[in-house]
Amino acid sequence: MVKREFGDAGNQVVIEECLRGEEASFLAFTDGKTVLAMPSSQDHKAIYDAGTWGTLANTGGMGAYSPAPVVDLLIHKRIMNEIIDPHGQGHGWPRAGRTREYSMPG
Numbered sequence: 001m002v003k004r005e006f007g008d009a010g011n012q013v014v015i016e017e018c019l020r021g022e023e024a025s026f027l028a029f030t031d032g033k034t035v036l037a038m039p040s041s042q043d044h045k046a047i048y049d050a051g052t053w054g055t056l057a058n059t060g061g062m063g064a065y066s067p068a069p070v071v072d073l074l075i076h077k078r079i080m081n082e083i084i085d086p087h088g089q090g091h092g093w094p095r096a097g098r099t100r101e102y103s104m105p106g
Helices: 007-011 073-084
Strands: 028-030 035-037
Touching: 035 073
Parallel strands: none
Antiparallel strands: 028 035
16 A cells, blocks of 8 residues: 555455355356356365364465355355345346356345
């Protein structure tokens, strides 16, 4: 921020609340009319050592797997209905090719 390496983006700092729990990736493709969800995925984050979960080195995503066990049928339906396509059959996407990122509370 001091060197302004990111230009005006460094004028403001945003601090978000800490979300605990597992993270999963959920991708869907649309042509603006139809939405097709891909299988969910997860990657390993922290190296596990009994009693110190989350305090060791990050693996940088090594060891991704699919489908993500945390995205069960109920979570899949919630993601589709509340985030991906809240208005049904692609109408939640005014333009194809957009990226959306959300944190969904449990």
